[in-house]
Amino acid sequence: MALNDVRTMADRLLALTADLDDPTARGDSVLPGWSRGHVITHIANFSEAMTRQVDEALQGRLIEVYDGGRPARNAAIDDGADRSADELRTHLNEAVTALLASWDKVSPTDWPLPILHRNSNLSAGLQASWRELTIHTSDLGLAFTPADWSEDFCLHLLDFLRARTPDNTHLILQSPTATWDNGTGKEVRLTGALTDLTAWYAGRPTAAPISGPELLPWP
Template sequence: MALNEVRATAHQLLAVTAHLDDAAARGDSVLPGWSRGHVITHIANFSEAMTRQVEEALQGRLVEVYDGGRPARDAAIEAGADRSAAELEAHLNQAVTALLEAWDKVGPTDWPLPILHRNSNLSAGLQATWRELTIHTADLDLGITPAAWSEDFCLHLLDFLRPRTPDDVHLVLKSPTVTWDDGAGETVTLEGALTDLTAWYAGRPAPGPITGPAPELLPWP
């Protein structure tokens, strides 16, 4: 996964959120209980937090992802969700642009530098950025769905989400192009397009049909 893929995803996100009106900004996303304003605020706040992770790591420092932890993160999303469409768009543009600029500063030998986001490193932080921007662009329900996800992204997301596979289940996801499996135990096979199977595993609505007995998944890692 290269930075240019993250950049392309970011540009797609900014394009679909350009010129929203207030009614659209307050409309429902695909996430239960969240408006598009919630999703946009979350992406912007995540982008600012990850920018700080990158910039501090390049200076040899570790900082918390969100000051005040998860409660402060959640409160900030609620506080920002009902802003005007113009305010949401401006915040998102500023935050995502700054994050891309931060990633551009990372040199070839910097990727192993540690960050506190998931107690990982800059390389994993770039992957997290890829996931957040790609998934939440689809969550906005503005014409981009998981059907647009690339095979590389689907396989990355499936591997990241392996902890969702239920205990004692051998989960097989079978698409026309890829067969992916995880776990040990009773085999459960689901069939469909790779994008649909990945969306289901990520807890998102699948754009197309999936056949097979879908098990209840464990929480996100």
């Protein structure tokens, strides 16, 4: 995964929302209880928060991801979700553009610098940006779905979500292009397209039905 992957997804997101109107913004997203306005607000707020993580790390400082923690994060999403389409689109464009500009400042020797997002580093933060932009762009339900996820992204997301495999379970996800497994115990083998298997593991709708065990929460 490289910065180019993040740029590509950012471009896809901004293109999909370029003509956003108010009815579309008020429409349901893929996420239960969230409109597209909720998802767009979350992506914009995450982008601003990660920009701050990057900029502070480059100055040798650590800063909380969201002032006020998760309760403030959730409140900000609810507060911003019902804005007009123009306001949502402007916020999203400015936030995502600023995030890309911050990532452009990172030199090859900077990637190990620590950040407080998941108590990780800038390299992991770039991966988080890739995940957030990709997954939530598909959550909008606007001509981009998990079926459009790349194989590299699918394998990355599966590895990131390994903690979702239930205890005492050896989960094997087998597609025509890749086989991924995790855990120990009773073997459970699921077959299908890699994008469907990954979407199921991520708790997202699948193009074809995938029936598997109940998964643990996101890490």
